[in-house]
Structures are given as structure tokens and as C-alpha cells.
Amino acid sequence: MIKRYRLTMLCTIALAALLAAPLVARDTTFKGTVAKVDKTSVEITTGEGAAKKTVAFAVTDKTKVMRAGAAVAFDAAAIKVGEGLAITVAKGDEAKTDFTCSMHPEVSEAAAGKCAKCGMTLKQRTVPAKAATIQLGGK
Numbered sequence: 423m424i425k426r427y428r429l430t431m432l433c434t435i436a437l438a439a440l441l442a443a444p445l446v447a448r449d450t451t452f453k454g455t456v457a458k459v460d461k462t463s464v465e466i467t468t469g470e471g472a473a474k475k476t477v478a479f480a481v482t483d484k485t486k487v488m489r490a491g492a493a494v495a496f497d498a499a500a501i502k503v504g505e506g507l508a509i510t511v512a513k514g515d516e517a518k519t520d521f522t523c524s525m526h527p528e529v530s531e532a533a534a535g536k537c538a539k540c541g542m543t544l545k546q547r548t549v550p551a552k553a554a555t556i557q558l559g560g561k
């Protein structure tokens with residue numbers, strides 16, 4: 423009897439965790455205007471006054487670009503500086519700072535040190551957030 427009760431409790435907890443997961447692993451949306459755009463990145467200006475800042479996002483082949491409710495191909499030439507947009511970043515794809523080797527960019531360490539492959543001193547690097555979705559034509 424007690425065993426069955428425990429199992430029910432475990433199932434309930436597992437189910438609750440499953441249901442709560444999408445709420446915890448939430449995407450982040452940044453709204454702003456285009457400051458700079460090229461083939462692999464978009465820089466946007468967000469916030470007003472003192473909170474105003476420029477944030478860079480990497481555009482990958484997985485980035486979904488939307489304009490007027492329709493999916494379009496990413497075309498840097500078609501995106502104008504000053505244009506309003508919203509960029510969504512998936513959980514885990516946020517900007518981060520790591521330490522890498524100038525010879526081995528695939529090396530990504532959380533702390534300073536030496537490259538495990540060649541022994542060179544690792545350099546700090548800022549990896550921009552990866553854009554999951556770019557919604558163009560806002561504002």
C-alpha cells in the first residue's frame with residue numbers, strides 16, 4: 423500500500439516537472455531597432471535613455487526570419503538600419519563569455535588557462551547570442 427502511494431507520488435512529481443519544464447526553459451525576446459547588419463550577425467539597439475545599449479546576435483542557418491507574418495530568407499541587404507525588430511533567443515543560446523585559443527577556436531573553457539591542445543594562453547572571448555527567430559518590420 424505504502425509502495426503504491428510512493429509510486430503515485432513519484433509519477434505526480436515527474437508529471438509536474440514535465441509540465442513545468444517549458445515554463446522554466448523560456449526563450450528570451452529582445453526588441454529594438456537595427457544598428458548594424460551583415461551576413462552572419464545583427465546588432466540591435468534596445469532600451470531608452472540610460473538603458474540604451476547595442477546587443478549583437480549571431481544569425482545561423484537555423485535562424486527563422488519573419489516579415490509581415492511570413493517566413494523569408496535572411497537577406498542582410500533587405501534589412502535597413504533603424505528598422506524595428508524582435509529577436510528571440512532560445513534557452514542555452516544566450517550570449518556568453520568564455521576562454522579560447524587563437525589557434526583552436528573550438529576550445530571553450532569557463533576559466534582562463536592554457537589550451538589543452540597546444541598549451542597557448544587562452545584568451546577571453548564574447549560569444550554572441552544565437553538568434554532563433556528574427557521578426558522584422560516592427561515599430
Ligand SMILES: [Zn+2]
Nearest residue numbers: 523526537540
Ligand atoms: Zn590551442
